[in-house]
Amino acid sequence: MxxxxxxxxxxxxxxxxxxxxxxxxxxxxxxxxxxxxxxxxxxxxxxxxxxxxxxxxxxxxxxxxxxxxxxxxxxAEAAVDVVRLAEAPEVDLGGHGIRELLVTPSVNKALQIIRATVEPGGHSEDEPYSMDCRHEALHVISGQFVLSTPDQRLELQGGDTVSFPGSEPHGWENPGSQPATVLWIMAT
Known part of the structure; x- marks a missing residue:
């Protein structure tokens, strides 16, 4: 996890x-x-x-x-926090061909959003993983993206969103010829 x-x-x-x-x-x-x-x-x-x-x-x-x-x-968290994309800290949750930026305040434990750019052929580690959160969602901003769970392979494109429990083992890849931009949303 x-x-x-x-x-x-x-x-x-x-x-x-x-x-x-x-x-x-x-x-x-x-x-x-x-x-x-x-x-x-x-x-x-x-x-x-x-x-x-x-x-x-x-x-x-x-x-x-x-x-x-x-x-x-x-x-209680502050009512309004702004994270500028140019100032968002880079994080590394693993995988190949991916650049991840934390676009929510790093002190926010209840909700975190990571904006990722995944190069063509980029993929998660070999073993499926899960996150330490209650809910997880993936929104594809642009490009092609595949989310794999033990039961299914979801082929997604720009505009698609999928949600699932954070404990659900999953993996991902960009099968396209263009970079994919996605948002990973995690909530406790």
């Missing part, structure tokens, strides 16, 4: 926006959250705007009222 190219990073300690998003997801007003957590409306408002940091006790109360674990507040 191949591991995803995940890197740990330093998290942002500002949690106000995360708490606000959790409150909104629960369809609660500031007043309702403050009452449920037995805190003042002004205090909750200041916490949500990152003007003050809650004590451990206040954070636990807020999380209980929001029905989330405290760790979920700190584990």
């Amino acid at each position: 191949k591991a995803l190219p995940v890197h740990s990073g330093s998290g942002d300690a500002r949690i106000g926006a995360r708490l606000r998003n959790l409150r909104r997801r629960n369809h609660m007003t500031v007043e309702q959250l403050a009452a449920a957590a037995e805190l003042s409306k002004g205090f909750v408002s200041r916490v949500e705007r990152d003007l003050t940091s809650p004590s451990v006790d206040a954070l636990v109360r807020l999380c209980r009222a929001l029905r989330v674990e405290v760790g979920e507040v700190f584990a």
Whole structure:
């Protein structure tokens, strides 16, 4: 099983926006959250705007009222991340005649997208492999591409998408005379 190219990073300690998003997801007003957590409306408002940091006790109360674990507040990913193709890090998950770029933030553990260019005749290693993720999808942007599983050989072309469990052993190849560009999408 191949591991995803995940890197740990330093998290942002500002949690106000995360708490606000959790409150909104629960369809609660500031007043309702403050009452449920037995805190003042002004205090909750200041916490949500990152003007003050809650004590451990206040954070636990807020999380209980929001029905989330405290760790979920700190584990939340930033709402918007941009990875420019020209700046995407190169990764190597194996195979021949392939160049792979990680086009999602490397700290994102829940979703990773790899943009690969596979030269004509490029192929995976001899033995089928699986990925350490729950779901995997392959989208062919251009060219010809073959995905092989123990049960089938799928001949794909530009515009085709296939999805399967990450634990499904598979292999791949570019049988065409032109490079193929594909996106590998992996989600936990």
